[in-house]
Amino acid sequence: MRKVFVVGVGLTKIGRHFDKDLRSLFAEAALHAIDDAGGVKPQAVVVGNMLSSSLYQQDNLGALLADYIGLRGVAAFKVEAACGSGGFAVATGYSLVASRLYDVVLVGGVEKMCDYPTATVAAALAQAADAEYEVVYGASFPALNALAMKLYMETYGVSREEMAEWPVRMHEYASQNPYAQLRFRITLEDVLKAPMVAEPITLLDSAPIGDGAATLVLASEEVARKLSDTPVEIAGVGMGSDSVDTTTRFDLLDPLSVRLAAEEAYRRAKVEPKDIDLVEVHDAFTITGILSLEGLGFAKRGEAAKLVAEGAFAKGDKPEANLSGGLKARGHPVGATGIYQVAEITMQLRGEFPGVKASSPEVGLAQTTGGVLASTSVIILRR
């Protein structure tokens, strides 16, 4: 298998970018990544995006964005797996290089979610669920995750207070991340007293709506060695799925798609969970992050929330989780999120992350998902 490296990263701060449209927000991140990769010209552009069609009536985003950043002519298309689109775009970009189709590929995610009223965005996000068997009955995306959270707490005897530790920690980390959307600290009491979104999920259990773009330049080993003194290897890629419709799950608390994607990625990278120093998990809601930690093999079933409440996975532990602030507080511009994660871990492995620094990372893992853990990708990175 041909080796693939990350040789450039570019991020925008996540927030309300009312002054930029999709293409200009994307360009800000993409031109930075190309610059970071020594000005190399990518031969292909893979775009991760979920909402351009439903919110902006724009398809064909691959060619549109490639042209806008000066790459008219290159291979270009969009990859979509709902909120997990970014991670699948990274996996696709990886395969374009590993297959020898291209030597240099730009993978970029972009999402604008703040131009519309929240109800409009919520309806668009509900497209991650099953339109015919869930949404038609009135299920919102937070409501579906609330079912999982409630079942988790009841099944494993986890208290609301224990579940609240995660978002408190995420806000602490995000307060130090210049790219993060919610750069303020919160307390356990804040989480418990926050407005209820879908019982037991409160506002502070939920990732915010935000605009952002993140891009990577991927390259073959030969090119990477020329372009960068600090190339970071994509050591393993894995992808998995589950039913989109949660009512047909075999077991709502078994993060099947995460387990399968992780198994693939670990096998290909020839590592185990214990070898991972640093992880970014997909905590769109507190429960999503908790189930993801279990699916990745960092905790047994039903134990992750209690471990988090006891201080596990914090700065100094192994692995250190979501030092970026996670989807919860760094933010979650859906189709870009998986690319933010890989960019953050790349910066950590280079020793260049501008927020809370990982202790001494050698191997990092990014996990992102679409739907209620329905479409998951896992990317393992190595210094």
Added chain:
Amino acid sequence: MRKVFVVGVGLTKIGRHFDKDLRSLFAEAALHAIDDAGGVKPQAVVVGNMLSSSLYQQDNLGALLADYIGLRGVAAFKVEAACGSGGFAVATGYSLVASRLYDVVLVGGVEKMCDYPTATVAAALAQAADAEYEVVYGASFPALNALAMKLYMETYGVSREEMAEWPVRMHEYASQNPYAQLRFRITLEDVLKAPMVAEPITLLDSAPIGDGAATLVLASEEVARKLSDTPVEIAGVGMGSDSVDTTTRFDLLDPLSVRLAAEEAYRRAKVEPKDIDLVEVHDAFTITGILSLEGLGFAKRGEAAKLVAEGAFAKGDKPEANLSGGLKARGHPVGATGIYQVAEITMQLRGEFPGVKASSPEVGLAQTTGGVLASTSVIILRR
């Protein structure tokens, strides 16, 4: 580069499938392809689709469809490049096998367009154009192609009668293709007297709106030899782009994205245009097919329409073009179209195509595009 083969194909007839939803239409084709591939279990599903988000409020289609056909758990995601989505899905599936990520990948396209009024579908299809710089000014997708057709006819002195030969021929072929949507013959006069859609494009210059699904099973050489007596090699893949916004084209009559995609595919397959026996080009409108023939190197600039009018590219010539009936008459369920093309050429190379048979094909080429020739993929297949 690891070799990749088509070992199974499955198609639905294109038409009005009011009795099937997206998933059941997809399943009809997918289960047929898996059966055709000896019942092998694909490890990944790549879906080509454009309109599920805008017409059915459904994202996350990869996981949803994989689950529905009994493949819960596998890697699954969607690839989108407007009407060219299917071809890019094939290229992506190819790279997943060529990279050694997977040995067996199902690539499937599905589209349902007949459930809604034509105006709704036309608005969704306009998402292939630039929402901010074209559509907002009232440009419909046929109108943009009409500009190219008019410019082509004026620049090269091509008559309306000469341009009308193509759709007549497509209907003749489609009348013999059991999967085709428009199985009736038309005359040159029919084309000229058909209702005007956007001058000079008439209704019979335009691909119809239709529902359909097409799937392929791709496999590595080792697996292919076990599964099939007649594996067809994907000998080369190419992708190219152009500006989506036609007003910023360098030259509206230069099919840049087609040229670049073709150059890549020819180089990788180590063939030239003269080596191609059989081609399926993307004739969403007559002009699109004509410009595509030129971009692929089968005719010089400005000559394809006249050559067609003189009988070139018909059954018995080299290459033989669109024996399926093309988008014009076989039909154009947009995200599935590129997969129909590859399936048809595969069946031709196997000697199993149920319509007009190619003379003695060894090498075939499928070209599909999104937007006004903005996102093009070229797939070269070899017996």
